[in-house]
Amino acid sequence: MSAEQPRMEDTPPPGVVRLVIPADPLAVRHALERLFSNFSPDILPNDLRCSAEIVIAEVLNNIVEHAYAGSQGDIELSVQPVPGGLWCSVTDHGTPMPDNMLPGARAPDVQADDMPEGGFGWYMIHALAQGIRYARVGGTNRLTFHLRAEQ
Numbered sequence: 001m002s003a004e005q006p007r008m009e010d011t012p013p014p015g016v017v018r019l020v021i022p023a024d025p026l027a028v029r030h031a032l033e034r035l036f037s038n039f040s041p042d043i044l045p046n047d048l049r050c051s052a053e054i055v056i057a058e059v060l061n062n063i064v065e066h067a068y069a070g071s072q073g074d075i076e077l078s079v080q081p082v083p084g085g086l087w088c089s090v091t092d093h094g095t096p097m098p099d100n101m102l103p104g105a106r107a108p109d110v111q112a113d114d115m116p117e118g119g120f121g122w123y124m125i126h127a128l129a130q131g132i133r134y135a136r137v138g139g140t141n142r143l144t145f146h147l148r149a150e151q
Contacts, residue, residue, distance in 0.1 A: 019034065021077070023074065031077065035056070035079060039081070048149040052147050059125065061121075093141070094141060097141065103122040130146045
């Protein structure tokens with residue numbers, strides 16, 4: 001499968017956008033473009049769209065960088081509009097999160113003159129998403145969360 005063409009599942013339930021993409025940074029970029037083209041502004045207002053783009057991009061890029069760490073595999077993303085927001089589910093078959101636990105919401109301790117390149121991702125995810133759940137079952141990572149409108 002091409003990194004530029006995320007595939008849609010054959011028959012997703014009504015209202016659900018489901019993509020399966022290879023664990024590749026370019027595929028993530030194209031998947032985000034395709035995902036958000038499926039939602040009109042009345043379903044996905046600007047504030048929700050901005051939050052969703054940040055959170056989903058961070059989650060997908062973390063999977064590429066950490067769960068697969070250069071190896072090949074697929075990422076499955078399901079997004080469904082629900083009253084007041086979006087429900088999201090992301091699965092992969094990469095390595096589990098450290099200690100099989102969801103990373104914490106703490107911001108990195110940094111000085112203004114010593115800003116790290118990374119370390120803010122899970123802080124942002126926790127700040128923008130609600131009901132975040134992670135499970136490792138049978139070699140599969142599954143992350144679910146809810147994004148509310150009017151953050």
